[in-house]
Amino acid sequence: MKNTIHITSLGCPKNLIDSEVMAAALAQGGFEIVSLPQDADTIIINTCAFILPAKEESIDEIFRMAELKKRGTCRYLIVSGCLPQRYGAMLGKEIPEVDLFLGTGEVPRIASLVASLHREKQAEQRSFIGKPDFLMNSSHSRQLSTPPYMAYLKIAEGCSNHCSYCVIPAIRGAFRSRPMDDILREAETLAQGGVKEIIVTAQETTLYGKDLGKTSGLSSLLREIALIEGIRWIRLLYTYPANLDDELFRTIRDVEKICNYIDIPVQHIDDDILRAMNRRDNSRLIKNVIANARKIIPGVALRTSLIVGFPGETQERFDRLLAFVREARFDHMGVFEYSREEGTVADTLPGHIPESVKELRRGIIMEEQASISREIQHSLIGSVMDIVIEEKSDLPGYDYVGRSRRQAPDIDGITYVKAGDKTCGDIVECRIVAADEYDLFAEEVESGC
Numbered sequence: 001m002k003n004t005i006h007i008t009s010l011g012c013p014k015n016l017i018d019s020e021v022m023a024a025a026l027a028q029g030g031f032e033i034v035s036l037p038q039d040a041d042t043i044i045i046n047t048c049a050f051i052l053p054a055k056e057e058s059i060d061e062i063f064r065m066a067e068l069k070k071r072g073t074c075r076y077l078i079v080s081g082c083l084p085q086r087y088g089a090m091l092g093k094e095i096p097e098v099d100l101f102l103g104t105g106e107v108p109r110i111a112s113l114v115a116s117l118h119r120e121k122q123a124e125q126r127s128f129i130g131k132p133d134f135l136m137n138s139s140h141s142r143q144l145s146t147p148p149y150m151a152y153l154k155i156a157e158g159c160s161n162h163c164s165y166c167v168i169p170a171i172r173g174a175f176r177s178r179p180m181d182d183i184l185r186e187a188e189t190l191a192q193g194g195v196k197e198i199i200v201t202a203q204e205t206t207l208y209g210k211d212l213g214k215t216s217g218l219s220s221l222l223r224e225i226a227l228i229e230g231i232r233w234i235r236l237l238y239t240y241p242a243n244l245d246d247e248l249f250r251t252i253r254d255v256e257k258i259c260n261y262i263d264i265p266v267q268h269i270d271d272d273i274l275r276a277m278n279r280r281d282n283s284r285l286i287k288n289v290i291a292n293a294r295k296i297i298p299g300v301a302l303r304t305s306l307i308v309g310f311p312g313e314t315q316e317r318f319d320r321l322l323a324f325v326r327e328a329r330f331d332h333m334g335v336f337e338y339s340r341e342e343g344t345v346a347d348t349l350p351g352h353i354p355e356s357v358k359e360l361r362r363g364i365i366m367e368e369q370a371s372i373s374r375e376i377q378h379s380l381i382g383s384v385m386d387i388v389i390e391e392k393s394d395l396p397g398y399d400y401v402g403r404s405r406r407q408a409p410d411i412d413g414i415t416y417v418k419a420g421d422k423t424c425g426d427i428v429e430c431r432i433v434a435a436d437e438y439d440l441f442a443e444e445v446e447s448g449c
Contacts (some may be wrong), residue, residue: 045058157175167343209221260408270317
């Protein structure tokens with residue numbers, strides 16, 4: 001009998017970390033992790049169920065992998081993560097091809113659950129969905145699926161904000177921080193394994209430590225991570241405007257290893273919409289946070305996420321959002337059409353927007369942002385910045401693809417690099433020579449020039 005397992009991880013980096021923990025646990029349990037699903041005896045799909053497109057992607061992937069099972073190349077199909085946690089045992093009736101459904105709290109038990117499945121001809125229990133209370137720690141090994149020079153670092157789990165459109169608190173539980181010394185042990189392990197870029201993540205990173213009684217937990221944590229030998233870049237994702245303060249901005253400015261890059265999902269700017277979203281901020285606070293970030297951190301790159309078509313978004317309120325996009329001039333932006341999710345407060349609100357209007361409004365915002373991004377990108381021509389080399393390039397005239405400190409992996413643009421012989425993970429000083437809407441083009445700065 002083969003003991004080979006393939007894991008498909010869907011959704012956000014936080015979910016990816018869970019997949020990496022499961023992979024390591026399975027490897028320690030005697031299973032072989034393989035990169036191709038057709039080579040696996042068992043396939044695990046770690047799902048996302050945040051919004052409708054994520055659910056659809058998860059369902060599509062389940063049925064795609066179920067075809068491998070029908071053809072006999074896969075013996076067992078397991079679905080884990082947010083989709084089972086959200087929908088529970090009802091999935092078993094809808095998708096009988098799946099052998100096991102595992103909630104978000106079952107990550108540390110994955111090896112024993114898979115082993116028991118292999119021992120039984122048919123699982124006595126098809127669903128294991130308990131409280132979403134798993135909080136990883138440094139004793140949980142990870143089999144990194146990112147390139148060896150970078151890794152995500154999850155500093156907390158869950159969320160207690162209860163935004164009216166969001167199901168995350170039900171899927172992941174209340175916000176809970178990891179102890180700082182435990183996070184630092186994991187960061188040191190990652191650095192010893194060759195990781196140069198740490199990307200700090202959580203459902204809300206700026207709340208880190210508040211539940212542990214710390215008033216400046218995130219700033220202190222970032223400063224401690226920066227002391228770890230081998231770490232070159234530290235990048236911060238998923239900050240919440242209401243918890244961003246000048247102390248954190250000064251930490252980002254003063255600690256050289258911390259990238260001058262902040263991800264600030266503001267979602268909207270209209271105060272009525274923000275109240276309906278149950279956000280803990282308002283338009284004045286958001287604008288002040290952006291202004292202070294730019295005042296304190298010269299050249300900071302700001303990323304945001306917006307939701308268009310939220311219930312009650314009149315044309316006037318949308319126009320206010322569009323004007324804000326023009327005024328704020330974010331470096332990077334993601335725009336999402338509001339997804340109506342059962343079980344949320346927003347689902348019950350009046351004034352739902354037709355899908356066609358949502359799509360139109362998203363297009364308008366994206367077009368405006370493309371123009372802004374193009375102008376910002378062109379303003380960088382002639383500047384010198386460090387670029388991490390990621391892979392070979394297939395673009396004529398450029399040898400490699402990489403990223404600058406201004407670019408997070410997968411969500412922002414990339415930098416094409418003309419340079420001599422390099423290895424993936426090398427950080428190279430380059431001059432920006434050209435730009436388009438989202439990508440940069442650079443040449444290595446020769447030593448002595």
